Amino acid sequence: MKQVQNFLICGLTGWCMEIVFTSTGCIRKKDPRLMGQTSLWMFPIYGMAAVIAPASKLLGRCPALFRGAIYSVGIFTGEYVSGSFLKKHQMCPWDYSKAKANINGIIRLDYAPLWMCAGLAFEKILTICNGN
Secondary structure: OHHHHHHHHHHHHHHHHHHHHHHHHHHHOOOOOOOOOOOOOHHHHHHHHHHHHHHHHHHOOOOHHHHHHHHHHHHHHHHHHHHHHHHHOOOOOOOOOOOOOEEOOOEEHHHHHHHHHHHHHHHHHHHHHOOO
16 A cells, blocks of 8 residues: 555656646746646656655665765666657657757766656655655
8 A cells, every 4th residue: 555655656656747847847937827747647656756765765875976976777667668668659748869969869868867866856855755
């Protein structure tokens, strides 16, 4: 039951983070509506971050930078696998093919610091929610 709860927490947290992140593009465009966006497909993808809960127990004594790097690699892996599947079926909600540091238009290597921070945020949220 705890795994289901963690999956739901991560799915909802990821959705919220994505909406906030995508709405920041409106600031550059001077669009006061600050419209953010996401996709229903993103919920289970972000939900997979629930694996951070057991990983953080194993990595608990490691420095945050190391844990964040591990989480970033895991997030890139999940993003690449899920993005490849969705792209194959013309359902991928993102396309990074115009970014310089992209791999097959599915992941952006320049997002590594953002994914490190996201992984550590998921870790903190799951720690709080699980009473650790």
